[in-house]
Amino acid sequence: MATIHIRSGKSNLDCNNRKLSNIQSVPFKIHADCDANVNKYFNNYIKTDEKGQTSASFRGYPLKGKPLGLPEGYVGVVLHESVKPETEKCERKFYVTYKFSKIHYWNWDKAPSDNDSIVQALQWMDIAEALHSPILEE
Template sequence: MTGSTVLCVKPEEKTPQCTPNLLPCDISSTGPAPVSAYFHPSEAASDGGRTAHFRGRQLRGRHLPLPAGYEGLVLQDTVAASIADGEERRWVERGTFSELGYWKHDDPTAATDPMAKAMDFCRLAGVLHGHHAPPPQV
């Protein structure tokens, strides 16, 4: 796939706002699925997290907001399975999101969790590398 171009196409009409869910499993299907018929998250009363069951296994989750200034995109690949050398690869925006549902078999709210650390890193990078006003002259 060397030399291929990746192109993201923004549609003319506004795409829907959604909340994608990151699950701790591999789902081989790439087509549409009636997710809302089978996946029913509920709010957990004790810690503000959420619980759900998927394929008979209990999952614990929470909403992870994206850092300020970030927007998530749901993209769909418009090219068939394999790409020849030099071919252009096109992705079309199908939705946007400002938070995602993060699910694990254990506690996703732990401070040592890699996803929580990644979100914190994005916030920290924005502070370190962002534009700041010069300090006042004394």
């Protein structure tokens, strides 16, 4: 398996100090890689009900979501790879461009629940902790 390097910010190494980013996970794939006017076209329309459940729309599709916190002791990072690997065996370098401590998770017209893979994936971290932490002698 190829080696993967993860490095802190390319041009600005002070990304630790940067404000935590607002990361949103959406149930669709946009076939583009570009900046988007998320504030005006999306964040503007997010509504929160009494239960903390949020709703929004994308291209007319109704979305339901909620914020998911990362387990304690973990931090989320957004990685950027400037050079795409030519083969699978190439060494790969990723740079940390953003950090986050929670994700706003969206489903298409379905309230997020424990049935969603991402919620379950986050649960694994707690289980892993219990399974793999060293047993201390009393």
